[in-house]
Amino acid sequence: MQSNQMVVEQLLNTAAYPLLTGAAVSLALGKLTRIPRDAAVAVALLAGFAVGFFAVSGFGEFPPIKVHEWLPYTGLPPLILFLVCSKQGQKVQAIAALVVVALVFWLDFAPITHAFSVPALIAWLIGSAIAWLGLWHVWDRSRDEQPRREFFLLFVVIATGVSLVSVLDGGAVIGQAAGSLAAASGGIFLASLLQPKLEAGSATIAVFLCLFAGLLVNAYHYVEVRPLPVALAYCAGFCVLLLKHGGLREASFIKRTSLTCLAGLLPIIIAVIFLLMNAPVDDYYDY
């Protein structure tokens, strides 16, 4: 009975509350206010994620002591900077991306600088920043004039990937946080069915990718998920490239979304199989 209650509680915290928050906030802001739709979605995404995160981990002190407790706050700089720069040109947005990535990765790496030599730390910071900027560039270039609802489903797939690899390799809190991100994205997708003009603009993409990056860094450096599953979860983010593919560009929403989501799922499935095959068979553990 007690374990059933725990499962229900976990499902509510990790999935239901973020999903409802993402849907409700995006609908309310999109319908009742005059703020840009991208802003409404970005705020809803961050709010949904934060609700799930705090429901699971508790609302601790500020500033947080543990590095993963910074995760909800790492969505604020991209939200603010990209909303401010939304009407600016590509150069200004690129500078905003650099500022955001420097801030987010510094927050993620600062508590474990003692674990690296200076050259290794610099290599990690620069490497992570390049990896993030590469992904951001791909997503930002994939935006179109029309709102792309499929982005929200891709967010669900990608965040679910981080959740699975974290949980399967020993980190429930990070896995649940990634689950909250997936659920919040799912809620916004459902809201977009009612309000089709909700869009994932530059601010939404930047917020999602910052949370995604923070989760991956936590999964690799703090949970110590093995490198291959982390790399595959990261690679899933590039599935958005398919949207630019000539054949899919003009395809129906269902066909375009299904194929792109499948492309995102493929590396995640490989990661999950890798983790299951390499799990110690005689080493049962359910906490």
Add this chain to the structure above:
Amino acid sequence: MRKFLFGTMTLLAFFPVSAADPYVVDNTHSGVMFSVDHNNIATFFGRFNEFSGTMNYDEANPASSKFDLTIQMESVDSANARRDKHLRSPDFFNTKQFPTASFKTTGVTANADGSLSVTGDFTLAGKTQPITFAMKVRGPVNGRDGAKVRGFFATAVFKRSDFGITYGNPGVGDEVKITASLEAVLK
């Protein structure tokens, strides 16, 4: 000269020098264990394999004793590799960010039964809280190389939620008992 001696003795009277003997923990004959309830029906035990400490013990005046212990959290050992990895993760000890836990004495009280109540600051997972160990000191005896050896057996109970470790509660109990059974050699 007489004035100098008188002055020195006066100073010593106001600032008594501690006669505590510094004992260094001998890891090969010591253990740091923890226990916690599981599912409210059983008690689970685990241990830390790497730790160090100094026991500055003053037999004549136990209140002036100081006991310091540092535990390498990466060395957590629950006899299950997957659980050890989970215990090292941010769900529990977060050992990448907080590689050590430590105890530093702030006060010692000698009890009528000869045991000690050792209060100090315990730092775990980045948070510091006061906890009190019930400690029994045994010895001294002479070790094989002739050095004076004492045993220090200390237990304390704390709530892991006070240190921000809440994962798995209530399946994994909130109250944790830590036991340090230390053999220490006089240096």
